[in-house]
Amino acid sequence: MSTSDPTRRELLKLTAATGGALAAGPFLPGAAPPATAQTAANAAPAPLNVTLRVNGSEHRLTLDPRTTVLDALREHLRLTGSKKGCGLGQCGACTVLMDSKRVKSCLSLAALMEGREITTIEGLAQGERLHPLQAAFIERDAFQCGYCTPGQIMAGAACIAEGHAGSAQEIRDWMSGNLCRCGAYDHIVAAIQDAARATGLKG
Numbered sequence: 390m391s392t393s394d395p396t397r398r399e400l401l402k403l404t405a406a407t408g409g410a411l412a413a414g415p416f417l418p419g420a421a422p423p424a425t426a427q428t429a430a431n432a433a434p435a436p437l438n439v440t441l442r443v444n445g446s447e448h449r450l451t452l453d454p455r456t457t458v459l460d461a462l463r464e465h466l467r468l469t470g471s472k473k474g475c476g477l478g479q480c481g482a483c484t485v486l487m488d489s490k491r492v493k494s495c496l497s498l499a500a501l502m503e504g505r506e507i508t509t510i511e512g513l514a515q516g517e518r519l520h521p522l523q524a525a526f527i528e529r530d531a532f533q534c535g536y537c538t539p540g541q542i543m544a545g546a547a548c549i550a551e552g553h554a555g556s557a558q559e560i561r562d563w564m565s566g567n568l569c570r571c572g573a574y575d576h577i578v579a580a581i582q583d584a585a586r587a588t589g590l591k592g
């Protein structure tokens with residue numbers, strides 16, 4: 390007999406005495422979880438001090454460790470260019486660059502991004518000079534409502550830098566993680582092709 394047997398025996402006796410409600414309680418529809426479990430689940434984790442480097446500047450923040458990069462940008466740094474669409478990594482509206490690579494900021498934890506260089510749409514232009522892709526989006530009328538546009542531009546800039554802008558089809562393939570509910574895809578592809586030509590980074 391193991392040392393845990395008395396405890397197990399007591400639990401079985403208690404379960405029998407309560408008609409199984411103790412053991413089955415958490416699984417019954419509508420049953421409230423035990424108070425201690427509820428309290429533990431509701432307790433917020435201790436905040437963390439996090440230093441984020443965004444668009445060339447360092448920001449010291451105190452964050453709930455569950456904070457995403459997107460929420461840190463929008464809610465704490467007031468950089469609202471990156472948009473929250475699905476919050477599930479499916480639409481690309483939140484795309485930013487992390488060490489020049491595109492990432493979906495709604496899926497990235499801010500606390501894990503210390504030491505990385507984050508670039509948002511607010512940091513893409515050089516002062517008053519637009520990034521060639523920003524200029525091409527205007528020239529090509531590559532947006533309607535504009536909600537997906539910051540994410541499209543960040544992903545498009547990475548697509549060009551990665552050398553994946555060799556043809557319209559290649560651009561479509563490599564931009565497939567960025568959705569546009571307005572259906573401005575043809576114009577977005579044309580803008581990326583223009584910018585790739587302008588920067589000499591076509592495929």
Ligand code: FES
Nearest residue numbers: 474475476481495
């Ligand atoms: S909001 Fe991040 S992918 Fe949709």
Ligand code: FES
Nearest residue numbers: 533535569570571
């Ligand atoms: S321009 Fe409206 S979602 Fe793309």
